[in-house]
Amino acid sequence: MSFRWFFLGALLVACHANQESTHDGRKQSVLDIRDAEATCPPIALNASLDDLVHAIVSNMGLKAGAGSDAYVVPSPSVRDAFAASVVSTLSGDTHKACGLPASYRSFSLHDGAEDILLVAELDATGHPAPQSFWGTYASRRPAPGTRALVVEAPHPLFDKNTPYESRAVFSEARAEWFLMAGAHRCANEGSAGCDGTTTACGGDSAPYRESDTAHATTSPFFAIHAELSRSTDAPFLQLHGNAQSCPDALISDASGTYSDAGVTARLAAAIEARGPSVGRCGLGYPKTGCSLCGTDNVEARMTAGSSQACTEKGTQYGRLVHLEQRPGLRQIPDGGTPGYQPVVDAVIATFTPR
Numbered sequence: 598m599s600f601r602w603f604f605l606g607a608l609l610v611a612c613h614a615n616q617e618s619t620h621d622g623r624k625q626s627v628l629d630i631r632d633a634e635a636t637c638p639p640i641a642l643n644a645s646l647d648d649l650v651h652a653i654v655s656n657m658g659l660k661a662g663a664g665s666d667a668y669v670v671p672s673p674s675v676r677d678a679f680a681a682s683v684v685s686t687l688s689g690d691t692h693k694a695c696g697l698p699a700s701y702r703s704f705s706l707h708d709g710a711e712d713i714l715l716v717a718e719l720d721a722t723g724h725p726a727p728q729s730f731w732g733t734y735a736s737r738r739p740a741p742g743t744r745a746l747v748v749e750a751p752h753p754l755f756d757k758n759t760p761y762e763s764r765a766v767f768s769e770a771r772a773e774w775f776l777m778a779g780a781h782r783c784a785n786e787g788s789a790g791c792d793g794t795t796t797a798c799g800g801d802s803a804p805y806r807e808s809d810t811a812h813a814t815t816s817p818f819f820a821i822h823a824e825l826s827r828s829t830d831a832p833f834l835q836l837h838g839n840a841q842s843c844p845d846a847l848i849s850d851a852s853g854t855y856s857d858a859g860v861t862a863r864l865a866a867a868i869e870a871r872g873p874s875v876g877r878c879g880l881g882y883p884k885t886g887c888s889l890c891g892t893d894n895v896e897a898r899m900t901a902g903s904s905q906a907c908t909e910k911g912t913q914y915g916r917l918v919h920l921e922q923r924p925g926l927r928q929i930p931d932g933g934t935p936g937y938q939p940v941v942d943a944v945i946a947t948f949t950p951r
């Protein structure tokens with residue numbers, strides 16, 4: 598144990614050495630060579646993903662809540678470099694992990710029978726230490742029994758419990774990707790500049806905020822989604838919550854029309870079979886008082902083939918499931934309360950494992 602930590606410490610020192618800058622050209626070239634060879638392996642954490650997600654969301658509530666202005670909007674190049682580093686790191690590339698921003702670290706931890714990788718704004722001991730609030734990302738190495746599925750929680754804090762539900766789906770369904778936004782959707786006042794309006798941040802209907810990862814293509818969360826959409830064949834499940842006059846679940850492929858084929862229809866049937874009531878967008882929904890079908894959702898638009906997801910719909914829907922849920926369906930299961938367990942079980946029944 599002590600040797601392993603010493604070894605890890607030495608590697609971390611090496612990583613930090615690479616980030617030093619120098620004006621001495623000769624010294625720089627030595628550092629460049631070391632850069633090419635450097636690795637920043639994940640820090641082994643003896644913690645559960647559930648506990649970490651709870652700690653991160655609690656901290657987010659203190660620091661990146663509605664009106665906090667805490668969320669840092671990156672430039673497009675910084676956003677894309679971050680997304681590439683996160684996806685590479687989560688794919689096991691310990692060299693690319695050295696390119697993560699200083700506030701981000703990669704970790705490995707046990708999740709069920711497997712070890713997973715995590716990229717998050719945690720200090721080296723696993724405590725929340727966010728600076729940019731760009732989100733929390735995890736991966737599971739593909740293996741027999743894992744599911745090529747990306748589980749997304751774009752609205753922590755606002756869509757109460759969806760981070761914990763997403764974590765449960767990721768762990769219990771042995772999904773391969775987990776994406777959670779880093780701030781409340783109303784954290785910043787600035788507008789996302791994308792299609793659509795909402796009353797989510799209070800007052801009259803207003804443009805979506807730049808901190809709203811489901812409606813801002815400037816967000817690292819969107820860029821990571823896009824990277825996974827391009828580089829994998831995995832379907833996406835994006836979990837939301839609402840307090841409208843809706844069935845327990847309102848399910849959509851975000852196209853605005855209903856299709857009987859594909860994972861959206863299968864997941865709808867699987868949830869319904871376990872008890873909760875289900876509304877289907879394009880089949881009687883949206884309607885007055887229950888209107889959240891995700892047609893402005895930028896992740897859905899991108900995966901449906903839009904190259905301008907901020908302002909243009911896609912053309913080929915079906916790979917992303919947009920799931921809206923009343924509070925009861927996203928409660929943490931507790932004794933007699935099934936909460937989100939029917940959703941977890943429906944996901945396991947719907948998405949085929951490897």
Ligand SMILES: [Zn+2]
Nearest residue numbers: 752756837838
């Ligand atoms: Zn939402």
